[in-house]
Amino acid sequence: MDTRVEHLGTTTTAVEHVEVLIVGAGISGIGSAVHLQNNCPTRSYVVLEAQAGYGGTWRTHRYPGVRSDSDLYTFGYRFKPWTSAPIASGAEIQKYLGEVIDDHHLERHIRFEHHVESAEWSSDEQRWTVRARRTDTGASVQWSANFLWMCQGYYRHDRGYTPEWPGIDRFKGPVVHPQTWPEDLDYRDKRVVIIGSGATAATLAPAIANDCAHVTVLQRSPTYYWSGENRNELADQLRDLEIPEEWIHEIVRRSNLKNLHDLTQLTFDEPDFAKESLIELVRAALPDGYDVERHFTPRYRPWRQRLAFVPDGDLFKDIAAGRASMVTDEIDSFSEQGIVLKSGEELYADIIVTATGFNLSVLGDIAFSIDGAPLDLAETVTYRGMMFTGVPNLVWIFGYFRASWTLRVDLIGDFVCRLLRHMDELGVTRVTPQLRREDEAAPVLGWLDPEDFNPGYMMRSMDLMPHRLDRPEWQLSQDYWSERDLLPLADLDDGCLRYG
Numbered sequence: 001m002d003t004r005v006e007h008l009g010t011t012t013t014a015v016e017h018v019e020v021l022i023v024g025a026g027i028s029g030i031g032s033a034v035h036l037q038n039n040c041p042t043r044s045y046v047v048l049e050a051q052a053g054y055g056g057t058w059r060t061h062r063y064p065g066v067r068s069d070s071d072l073y074t075f076g077y078r079f080k081p082w083t084s085a086p087i088a089s090g091a092e093i094q095k096y097l098g099e100v101i102d103d104h105h106l107e108r109h110i111r112f113e114h115h116v117e118s119a120e121w122s123s124d125e126q127r128w129t130v131r132a133r134r135t136d137t138g139a140s141v142q143w144s145a146n147f148l149w150m151c152q153g154y155y156r157h158d159r160g161y162t163p164e165w166p167g168i169d170r171f172k173g174p175v176v177h178p179q180t181w182p183e184d185l186d187y188r189d190k191r192v193v194i195i196g197s198g199a200t201a202a203t204l205a206p207a208i209a210n211d212c213a214h215v216t217v218l219q220r221s222p223t224y225y226w227s228g229e230n231r232n233e234l235a236d237q238l239r240d241l242e243i244p245e246e247w248i249h250e251i252v253r254r255s256n257l258k259n260l261h262d263l264t265q266l267t268f269d270e271p272d273f274a275k276e277s278l279i280e281l282v283r284a285a286l287p288d289g290y291d292v293e294r295h296f297t298p299r300y301r302p303w304r305q306r307l308a309f310v311p312d313g314d315l316f317k318d319i320a321a322g323r324a325s326m327v328t329d330e331i332d333s334f335s336e337q338g339i340v341l342k343s344g345e346e347l348y349a350d351i352i353v354t355a356t357g358f359n360l361s362v363l364g365d366i367a368f369s370i371d372g373a374p375l376d377l378a379e380t381v382t383y384r385g386m387m388f389t390g391v392p393n394l395v396w397i398f399g400y401f402r403a404s405w406t407l408r409v410d411l412i413g414d415f416v417c418r419l420l421r422h423m424d425e426l427g428v429t430r431v432t433p434q435l436r437r438e439d440e441a442a443p444v445l446g447w448l449d450p451e452d453f454n455p456g457y458m459m460r461s462m463d464l465m466p467h468r469l470d471r472p473e474w475q476l477s478q479d480y481w482s483e484r485d486l487l488p489l490a491d492l493d494d495g496c497l498r499y500g
């Protein structure tokens with residue numbers, strides 16, 4: 001790391017220089033730092049993180065019961081064995097990430113409370129200048145870097161998404177978003193209505209059902225759930241045989257990936273059968289005569305949105321015991337004592353939880369510019385869902401939705417290190433994706449194909465996202481299984497990447 005001094009108006013600021021600057025210390029940023037450190041050990045780097053601690057999603061979300069819905073054998077990194085039950089609480093994931101930081105001595109590279117606000121690329125200097133605001137002191141600090149590794153996730157951490165409903169201010173009780181759950185919220189013996197039925201609602205409802213007077217999950221339309229025990233039989237057997245944890249991690253990871261692949265394939269090859277099978281699982285967990293058709297039969301093909309996992313069927317047990325109930329209807333308005341539904345029914349509540357999703361954040365809402373011109377990412381085309389046409393020396397981690405996000409962190413970690421070494425071999429300092437002549441006539445499409453995957457927070461903000469073309473070099477693959485084989489072989493000299 002070297003330091004230069006820059007004069008900004010009347011103030012003099014020290015600008016520290018690193019070869020690689022990582023934004024974000026969530027699961028992507030921590031994993032990327034390990035890959036960089038292991039595979040490019042001589043490169044100087046820093047991780048700038050807006051929050052006062054690491055973990056990203058797992059630090060921000062503190063609602064009762066917060067947990068993964070992926071198994072940690074695949075949501076964990078390939079280099080750090082997972083040794084507990086497959087579905088993990090937010091606290092367990094935080095602990096795992098803390099151990100990774102300790103194991104690899106990352107703490108000296110991470111700067112907490114540094115909110116990155118702008119990044120300017122200068123072709124003359126062949127580097128980025130990054131300005132961050134210290135969230136503890138308000139001071140402005142600057143870094144320069146040859147390469148930006150963007151690990152800032154995909155949503156705004158300060159506030160979740162709540163639709164505008166008529167009369168919401170009329171409601172007398174608290175309206176809470178799970179992303180900003182008040183630590184002192186007293187839900188004991190209260191009637192709680194959770195709006196939304198995605199993974200968050202499926203987690204939160206059973207976590208509070210025993211303490212509340214009643215929990216109602218209010219959904220506009222049903223979601224797919226799948227359910228099973230929160231244990232991995234294969235892992236348990238291997239542990240009984242005293243197999244080393246590194247082996248167990250790798251074997252169980254491969255087994256889980258195969259199972260997930262088979263399930264995903266089934267949803268494409270035989271969607272009706274996959275749909276029926278998922279619904280049957282739910283039906284079997286609910287009392288006879290329960291209206292599964294109304295509350296648990298989605299209108300879309302499985303996997304167009306994330307499948308929410310219900311470990312040990314906890315949500316269904318609470319429904320069966322009468323502690324929780326589902327309501328499938330639309331909100332007309334809020335009243336003083338609850339929610340008036342379009343059917344005319346009124347749901348009485350003491351607390352309303354809006355589990356209605358995220359506000360998308362594109363590249364951490366950072367103001368990017370290139371040689372003085374503001375960058376509009378929506379005008380770019382993505383190179384393999386990680387780089388962008390006309391944007392030099394920048395990689396963005398955007399993980400998988402149908403498989404664990406982190407699988408892509410590992411793959412991109414390998415890719416970036418290979419790219420950096422390739423640049424060294426070529427003796428160049430800049431790499432910029434650029435369409436080849438044969439790409440120029442291709443139709444320019446949206447970031448995701450809504451027929452394939454269409455979660456609300458992406459659909460609401462697709463106009464902010466980069467574009468894709470109809471070929472693998474120029475789109476985000478959501479297929480881990482093919483990317484795992486193809487990305488390590490991607491030709492860095494096929495003309496998509498221009499060096500200088």
Ligand SMILES: Cc1cc2nc3c(=O)[nH]c(=O)nc-3n(C[C@H](O)[C@H](O)[C@H](O)COP(=O)(O)OP(=O)(O)OC[C@H]3O[C@@H](n4cnc5c(N)ncnc54)[C@H](O)[C@@H]3O)c2cc1C
Nearest residue numbers: 024026027028050056057068069070116152153364404405
């Ligand atoms: C409750 C919940 C459960 C989930 N469960 C799963 C699951 O089981 N499996 C799965 O695959 N996915 C899951 N996801 C998706 C999950 O977000 C990702 O898998 C993963 O945690 C994202 O990690 P990340 O590091 O890329 O981003 P984040 O976790 O969002 O972390 C990004 C970090 O970057 C920081 N940052 C952002 N902008 C800036 C800036 N401008 N300057 C400085 N720092 C910045 C943020 O403060 C944050 O710490 C879940 C999401 C939620 C909300």
